[in-house]
Every structure is written in structure tokens, then in C-alpha cells.
Amino acid sequence: xxxxxxxxEAAHAWMAANRDRxxxxxxxxxxxxxxxxxxxxxxxxxxxxDIHLVFDETSPALIxxxxxxxxxxxxxGAWVIEGGIKSVAEYVSPEAVLANPExxxxxxxxxxxxxxxxxxxxxxxPVRADYAKRRWVAARLAHERRAYAEVRGMLPMVxxxxxxxxxxxxxxxxxxxxxxxxxxxxxxxxxxxSGTLVHLRTAMRAHGRGDLYDxxxxxxxxxxxxxxxxxxxxxTTAEIFDEAVAVRRSPHPFQHKLHTxxxxxxxxxVTRMIxxxxxxxxxxxxxxxxxxxxDVLRADGDAGAxxxxxxxxxxxxxxxxxxxxxxxxxxxxxxELLYGAMFDLADETARTNPAIVD
Numbered sequence: 333x334x335x336x337x338x339x340x341e342a343a344h345a346w347m348a349a350n351r352d353r354x355x356x357x358x359x360x361x362x363x364x365x366x367x368x369x370x371x372x373x374x375x376x377x378x379x380x381x382d383i384h385l386v387f388d389e390t391s392p393a394l395i396x397x398x399x400x401x402x403x404x405x406x407x408x409g410a411w412v413i414e415g416g417i418k419s420v421a422e423y424v425s426p427e428a429v430l431a432n433p434e435x436x437x438x439x440x441x442x443x444x445x446x447x448x449x450x451x452x453x454x455x456x457x458p459v460r461a462d463y464a465k466r467r468w469v470a471a472r473l474a475h476e477r478r479a480y481a482e483v484r485g486m487l488p489m490v491x492x493x494x495x496x497x498x499x500x501x502x503x504x505x506x507x508x509x510x511x512x513x514x515x516x517x518x519x520x521x522x523x524x525x526s527g528t529l530v531h532l533r534t535a536m537r538a539h540g541r542g543d544l545y546d547x548x549x550x551x552x553x554x555x556x557x558x559x560x561x562x563x564x565x566x567x568t569t570a571e572i573f574d575e576a577v578a579v580r581r582s583p584h585p586f587q588h589k590l591h592t593x594x595x596x597x598x599x600x601x602v603t604r605m606i607x608x609x610x611x612x613x614x615x616x617x618x619x620x621x622x623x624x625x626x627d628v629l630r631a632d633g634d635a636g637a638x639x640x641x642x643x644x645x646x647x648x649x650x651x652x653x654x655x656x657x658x659x660x661x662x663x664x665x666x667x668e669l670l671y672g673a674m675f676d677l678a679d680e681t682a683r684t685n686p687a688i689v690d
Contacts, residue, residue, distance in 0.1 A: 342409030356391025513678035526601035553652025
């Protein structure tokens with residue numbers, strides 16, 4: 333059975349079997365869609381069970397072992413646990429949680445997975461009580477802007493190391509921060525998953541800014557994609573994904589999504605969006621899988637695979653208008669103006685949301 337109840341039970345069984353192996357583990361809780369789904373809601377095995385693992389500041393688990401964020405990825409029943417490593421410093425007080433959009437909404441739900449010292453239980457009451465207060469909504473919106481600025485500062489290094497492909501992946505990653513701001517302004521969860529752009533479109537149109545959303549699709553290179561083109565691109569992406577998963581050795585910032593068990597999620601999600609008329613959004617969701625897979629083949633494939641991956645990557649990027657680094661930089665200038673307008677619209681959404689209280 334693959335419903336939300338079964339997924340939660342699998343996660344609890346996994347935690348019971350593994351909690352003693354990590355020095356300094358203080359707590360763990362669900363994040364993502366599973367925090368708010370009713371027990372009988374479908375939760376397919378192709379989806380990860382997302383959790384946060386909270387460690388003492390002195391725990392070796394917080395020491396980086398590679399160039400990218402540490403993520404625990406292990407089987408749990410029919411699913412795979414995807415665990416983000418967090419410091420207890422992020423949970424030191426209700427105020428610390430309320431100001432952080434990555435944790436605040438999840439602690440308003442019944443999300444606790446492991447809490448032997450009642451760290452999370454003590455936080456839940458105050459977080460639930462103050463979650464809708466304007467000062468904390470403003471703090472979470474400011475958090476998204478700061479995170480955007482910090483990540484934006486990494487762009488020159490990313491483009492030096494990963495060229496056009498890295499720049500395009502980065503452009504999409506930067507979009508996640510203003511997008512998450514709409515979830516903050518609506519007192520909802522941080523936006524994520526395959527439906528992110530569909531939800532964003534709904535929010536922007538609801539505030540009379542469908543034009544802003546159309547501009548976003550242009551910046552992402554999705555404006556003129558047809559359903560048939562999206563289907564063809566998905567088939568090619570799935571093929572390349574399979575090749576990359578089979579050979580990957582080198583680290584990659586998107587490596588947590590390059591796993592065999594996630595293939596049905598990729599194909600199923602994009603296919604569903606195409607069938608529902610959201611073909612542009614579906615293709616946009618598939619783009620990072622495509623580019624990351626080609627990056628892997630260029631790094632870890634045999635000589636012939638490297639040459640073919642470089643050719644396919646160049647052709648795919650050109651089809652979206654990213655012909656060289658200059659084109660990426662030009663699109664990023666457009667994106668920064670657009671993302672700034674999106675942040676402003678999220679702020680306005682919060683100002684006019686009657687559910688937010690003083």
C-alpha cells in the first residue's frame with residue numbers, strides 16, 4: 333500500500349532502526365508534502381520521504397564530507413528517505429524557527445518523527461500560536477531574500493566551473509526563492525515538487541500578474557514549447573537520465589535527484605502535466621534532470637559518451653536560447669528584474685492576506 337499513512341509508518345520504522353547510529357542526533361521531523369497529507373492520500377513509492385535530521389552542534393554529522401550539502405538517502409520500505417542535515421542551532425528557540433521558512437510551517441503540523449528530549453514538542457505550541465503573526469511572516473519573507481542574495485553571489489564561480497549548463501541550472505535554482513515567498517505570504521508550505529510552477533502561475537494570476545508569469549516562462553526558455561515537443565523532450569530526458577544514473581561517480585549539485593527510484597516520479601509527473609495542459613511547466617521541471625544527466629555523462633561517460641553528451645547538451649541549451657555564456661548572462665539580467673518583481677508581489681500578497689494578524 334502506498335498512501336501517506338504507510339509512508340509515515342515506513343519512516344518511523346526506519347528511524348527506530350537507525351537512530352542510534354548517529355552521535356548527537358537530537359530530533360527528526362517530516363518536511364514536504366507528507367506533513368499535511370491525510371492518511372489515505374496517495375503517496376507513490378516514486379516519491380522521497382523528506383525529513384530533517386537535527387544534530388548537536390558538535391556532531392560529526394555536521395562536518396561536510398564533499399562539496400555539496402549533506403543528504404541522507406536510504407531505503408525505507410517502499411520509499412527512500414531523503415534527510416537534510418540540520419544543526420540544533422536552527423531550533424534553539426521558537427523565534428529561530430518562526431523566522432525560518434524551511435522549518436516554521438512544518439512545525440505547525442503533526443510532523444515529529446523522533447524527539448526523545450522533547451525539543452520539537454516544546455517548540456510546536458509557540459510556533460503554532462505565532463505562525464500567522466505579521467512580524468514572523470515578514471521575517472520569513474526577509475529570509476528568502478537573504479538566501480537569494482547569498483546564492484546569487486555564487487554565480488560567477490558556478491559559471492566558471494560549469495559553463496552554460498551551470499548557469500541555466502543556477503537560473504532555475506534562483507527562482508526557487510521568490511517562488512517560496514508566495515507560499516510564505518499565503519501561510520502555506522514552501523513551494524516544491526513538480527507542481528511548483530503550476531501553483532506559482534495560479535498565485536500570480538490571482539493577483540493580476542499573469543504577465544509576470546509569462547515573462548518567467550520566456551526567461552526559462554519555455555514560452556513556445558508545444559505538447560508534442562514536451563513529450564519528445566521527456567522521452568529523451570528519461571533515456572539520458574538512465575545512462576547517467578548507470579555511470580555517475582563525480583559529485584554534482586543535483587546528484588540527490590539522479591537515482592533510479594526517482595525515474596517514475598520524473599516521467600509520471602511530467603506526463604501528467606502535459607496531459608493536463610501544463611506542458612511548458614512539465615518541461616521546465618524536467619530541464620534540471622536533463623542538464624544534470626548530461627553533465628554526469630560528460631564527466632563520467634566513456635570517450636564516445638562524453639562527445640555525444642556535449643553535443644546533445646549544446647543543442648538542447650540552444651533550443652532554449654542559451655547559445656553561450658553571453659546569452660546566459662543576458663537572461664540572468666532579465667531574471668533578476670523579474671525575480672525582484674516576484675518578491676515584491678509576494679510582499680504585497682502578505683500585506684493583503686486577511687489571515688495574517690498583528
